[in-house]
Structure formats: structure tokens, C-alpha cells
Amino acid sequence: MTGVILDPATLGRTLTRLAHEIAERNGTCTDLVLVGIQRRGVTLAERLGPLLAGMVGHPIGVGCIDVTMHRDDLDWRSLPELRPTALPGDITGKTVVLVDDVLFHGRTIRAALDALHDLGRPLRVQLAVLIDRGHRELPIRADYVGKNIPTSIHQRINVRLTEDGGTDTVTLEEPG
């Protein structure tokens, strides 16, 4: 199966459902922060924040985290593209919901857990992803999944978001 997996309308509904699931699991969502993983996870967290705030009736803190330096496949010889890490206050004692676009090997999430640990000790960490495409290499799973897509390891999932200058679409492509 290749082609469009999520069109703009479906992607919007999927994010609304993810926000509902986060609210359902976490009650009033006090002491809850959304932390997007650079880059597209940040855009998604910035969209989930207002959706969730609308459901629970109070603002939800949204932060971003760059995990480049915590990766296990970091190439020392090349230019690491670092993006900001910024959290809305201390995460110690809070529920952190990590947000990313695609869950694949799980190595990005492993790096994100390490990066979070450097910044404080959350009460609990949950994971929300737009797409889970399988092929995990580590014992990591998502708490909230927009859509499960069975893929072959060579296929590509492309997530495009309006904030990056496109339209909201997720496509599955064969290797070019």
C-alpha cells in the first residue's frame, strides 16, 4: 500500500482524537507538558497544546527538545544540526508527553528519554506519535498512536505540515 495515508481533514481529526486520548488518560491534565521532538514533533505538539487546552479548560505548557547530541548514530565528522531545546519550566514531578511524527526504530525516543533525564525527573513520560510504522529496534512503544501503518523497511513515510509550507499530508512512498 502506497500513496496518501492521511489527508488534511483526516490528519486534523487524528490530532483531535490524540488530544482526547491524552485528556482521557490524564484527567484534568494539571502538571502535564507536551514536549515535541525537533523538528516535526514540535509542530505537532504546538497543535496538540491548544486542542488539549480547549478540552481541559486551562493552558497546557508546550516545549521542544533537540535530541541530536543524545543519538547513538551521531556522526562526529559531520555538521550536527542542532535546534532549540526549551521547556516551559521545570519538568521534575510533571507528566511529560513526548510528541513525534513517526515512530520507527525507537532510537529517537531513546535519545529523547536521555535528553529529558538531563533536564529533570518527570513523574511519568508518555509518548504520542502521529504514525507508528513498526520495525522497532528497542523496547519502546507509544501510548497514543494516530495511525498504525505496516511498512517494509525500505519504504519512506513523508509527513508534510502546513507550518513547513505545504499542506497537511502523510504519504507512504517506495524508495526512489
Add this chain to the structure above:
Amino acid sequence: MNSNATATPTGQTPASVTPWSRQHLLDLQSLAPEDLTLILDTARSFKAINERSIKRVPPLRGKTVINLFVEPSTRTRISFELAALRLSADVINFSAEASSLKKGETLRDTVRNLEALNADVIILRHGASGAPHYLARFARSHIINAGDGAHEHPTQGLLDAFTIREHKGRIEGLKVTILGDILFSRVARSNIWALLKLGAHVTLCGPPTLVPRVFERFGCRVTWNLEEALRDADVVNLLRVQHERQRVTLFPSLGEYTALFGLNQARMKWVKPDALIMHPGPINRGVEIEGDIADGNQSVILEQVTNGLAVRMAVLFLVNGGRVADAK
């Protein structure tokens, strides 16, 4: 991020970037412009880490970095030490005063002993020009030159280039004047190499005894006329008078130096209002620069210090990834 990548590791080099391939950083003279740009771009990424509330990242975890400072230094040593710590390396400081070098051990033996302790990176500050190149002939570790005699101080040249690029957006085509004791300055030499390779026009100015015409062979303009040197400069980099390196006095007195070449408010009228005033430190207020110019709004002297940390993190990071294939 990049979680949709296929079989390629996400940290892989983009096609447009030439990966770092050197075991050591000995000088800027032997680097290609692409190497310089890679270091500066990497430093820009690392600068963001120093602005975070938690300023430590793990890429050099488990690596041992030795600050081997045979010639005294405080600011460069602290900057390298902090850079290594921010990358999670273990750092040992080794100064000549308290070492076996005092007991007659050769530099070669000292380094072989450090390598027997499995040091990964040796940062060398030495009074003799070429000392790091000598170590590189047999070293299995990565050697970083932190200043060798009057030869080069590569990370200073890089951090100056970084600061200029950050303010001006580019280096190519800029007019940079280096003013002061050029003859004895490794900072001047590293600056000259970095700036010329990146396409700047470099003017050298100072007393004729300290700014000989031989520097024209590097591709620089040499002038002993201060107004001419300052008038069209986009950047003015002032150097400290290195009394300690001069075996014979090459100018009558510090007072005369200040009278003829010190940067004061009257001479600032020759300088373009958007020109950067730089100085590698430590500054001698009232000698090469008046205090209120050093503190003024054209001065980027403290930014140079901040940027030095990011540049040294970038150098440690890249050099650690460099191949050790040519080790003997």
C-alpha cells in the same frame, strides 16, 4: 526528528557537507576553506547548547581530554576545559610547572606517557613553534594546537572568523585590519590564514619593526599609516603587545606605541560606525585600546570569549571523529 528515514542512519552527512577527515588540528594554514566552514557551521550549532539551562551534552562521554599547557595560559585553558566538559569528556589539566617536564622529561616522552594512559585528545600549548606538528609525527591520539610560539593559534583564528561571520553575515569581500604586534603574534597568523581562505581582504598595521613587509607574501596589505588602515575597515582586530616574546626591544616604549598606534576616541573617527572592534584578550586598557572603546557598542570583545567556547566544542567534536588512519 528524521524518524522517517529509511536504512540510512539519521546522523549521516548531508551530500553538501564535506566530512571532517583529519586526526589533528595543528594549524589553519593547511586547512581547506570547506574545513573552516564546517568548523564554523558546527560551532554555530554548539553555541545554542551554551544558551540552554542545562549546558551539557553527551557526545564525548568516556573520552579523555588532556590540557597539556607547557606555556602558561588561563583563558584558553579554561575555554578548552569548559568546552570538553560541556561535551561530557573527562578532562585532565597538566601544567608545565607541576610536571615531569621540569624534571627533564622530553615532550615526546610526556606525550607517550599520556597516551599510555589512553588519552584520546591532547590539547597542546607550547612556546616553541611547530611543537604540535612534532607530536603529530608519532601521536596516536588527537592533537589540538592551543598556541605554538609565534606560529599559530588556530582556535583563536576560528573564533574571530566566527564572530565576524555572525555579525556581518559573511567573510568574503570584507576588509579586516589587524593592528599591533603582528611579528610575534600567532593570533595574527591564524587570523590571516582563516580570513584569506574565506575571501576577506586583510590589512596589517603597526610599527614597521613589528609589521614587516614580508607579510605581503601571505597576500596581505601592509601599511604603517594608521588612518589608512582604519578608514575603510569593516573589522578592526587589535592585538596585545607581546612584551614577553620580544628578545630585543623593537619599539621605544609602550607610551610611544600608545601615542602612535593606540586606538583612542580621536582615532575612532576614522573607523566606520558599523565596524567591529575585536581583541583576543587580555586587553591592556590605555595601551592598545582606550577602556571606553573596549566597552563601547562597536566592541565584540566579550562575544569573542563566548564564541570561543562554541568553536572549541566544535573542534573537539570534529577532531574526535577524525580518522586515526595515518597514525604511526
